[in-house]
Amino acid sequence: MPTGVPIEFAHLTKSFGNVDAVSDLSVVIEPGQVTGFLGPNGAGKTTSLRMLLGLVRPSSGTATFGGTPYGRLASPLRTVGASLEAASFHPGRSARNHLAVYAQAAGLPKTAPDAALEKVGLSAYAKRRVGGYSLGMRQRLGLAFALLGDPSVLVLDEPINGLDPEGIKWIRLLLRAMAAEGRTVLISSHLLSEVQQTVDDVIIISHGKLVHRGELSSLDVSDSKQVQVNADDRDRLAEVIRQAGYQVSNLRSGVLVENAEAAEIGRLAFAAGIPLTGLSQKRTGLEESFLTLVGEEGSL
Numbered sequence: 001m002p003t004g005v006p007i008e009f010a011h012l013t014k015s016f017g018n019v020d021a022v023s024d025l026s027v028v029i030e031p032g033q034v035t036g037f038l039g040p041n042g043a044g045k046t047t048s049l050r051m052l053l054g055l056v057r058p059s060s061g062t063a064t065f066g067g068t069p070y071g072r073l074a075s076p077l078r079t080v081g082a083s084l085e086a087a088s089f090h091p092g093r094s095a096r097n098h099l100a101v102y103a104q105a106a107g108l109p110k111t112a113p114d115a116a117l118e119k120v121g122l123s124a125y126a127k128r129r130v131g132g133y134s135l136g137m138r139q140r141l142g143l144a145f146a147l148l149g150d151p152s153v154l155v156l157d158e159p160i161n162g163l164d165p166e167g168i169k170w171i172r173l174l175l176r177a178m179a180a181e182g183r184t185v186l187i188s189s190h191l192l193s194e195v196q197q198t199v200d201d202v203i204i205i206s207h208g209k210l211v212h213r214g215e216l217s218s219l220d221v222s223d224s225k226q227v228q229v230n231a232d233d234r235d236r237l238a239e240v241i242r243q244a245g246y247q248v249s250n251l252r253s254g255v256l257v258e259n260a261e262a263a264e265i266g267r268l269a270f271a272a273g274i275p276l277t278g279l280s281q282k283r284t285g286l287e288e289s290f291l292t293l294v295g296e297e298g299s300l
């Protein structure tokens with residue numbers, strides 16, 4: 001199983017004319033977890049990732065994989081799987097054919113394309129022309145390309161953007177499994193809410209500068225605790241919770257309970273014999289902290 005190597009940005013800086021796209025960014029991204037690289041549009045995420053992948057030359061500083069820049073990796077596709085822009089594939093060729101060309105060029109095993117297509121759930125469509133693929137299938141194919149060399153590091157720019165709820169759930173599980181295997185997983189997003197169920201750690205940049213680094217929970221500074229809960233018999237659920245002394249309000253998709261812990265609400269419903277269809281602790285503090293850190297200008 002491939003063991004991830006750390007990604008290291010050291011004093012990474014890039015200016016385009018008088019625009020400081022990335023300024024003195026120093027941070028290490030560890031293997032074995034999913035790290036979110038967050039910031040509003042224009043914060044400098046894509047430029048940082050492009051420097052990491054050797055597509056843009058830094059004005060100063062370095063971006064390396066275990067100390068080695070991308071351009072000097074012995075077998076780049078086996079070390080790093082990346083998907084930056086929405087990948088463009090020739091519409092007349094099949095998914096397997098596309099991947100086979102890259103696999104052959106990189107000296108990967110003949111089985112690599114089918115293995116990658118299986119990982120992203122496209123095996124049944126391997127021979128179909130890419131022109132007939134839906135947007136979601138194209139995104140899966142982009143990811144299959146990133147996974148082609150069974151890499152120990154994954155670098156994905158906005159991988160969740162534009163996916164439907166089923167696709168989001170799927171990619172979340174895939175990325176978490178990759179990290180659990182010991183790989184290094186870095187994903188960018190301009191929306192905290194989009195990745196907050198996927199990432200362990202966050203790196204937040206704004207105007208090209210690092211503004212926060214830490215576990216996701218380090219952003220949760222809210223002292224108001226809300227629980228969102230749902231059941232088929234929502235009226236009875238609300239009544240049981242209200243009788244236990246909680247303040248309850250109705251949402252379109254459930255019941256919102258103020259100043260509560262999810263575990264306690266779960267116990268109340270269980271004791272009353274009400275099967276729940278949903279139960280989550282609302283972490284309103286995260287988004288607020290994120291907006292404060294990035295100056296509230298972007299993110300939405």
Ligand SMILES: Nc1ncnc2c1ncn2[C@@H]1O[C@H](COP(=O)(O)OP(=O)(O)OP(=O)(O)O)[C@@H](O)[C@H]1O
Pocket residue numbers: 016019020021039040041042043044045046047048190
């Ligand atoms: N090739 C370029 N020439 C000039 N300016 C650029 C170039 N690439 C990026 N920039 C500028 O650098 C800044 C950072 O852009 P970048 O694309 O890295 O941000 P981002 O965080 O990835 O945002 P987005 O999510 O919108 O892509 C922006 O002000 C952008 O206009």
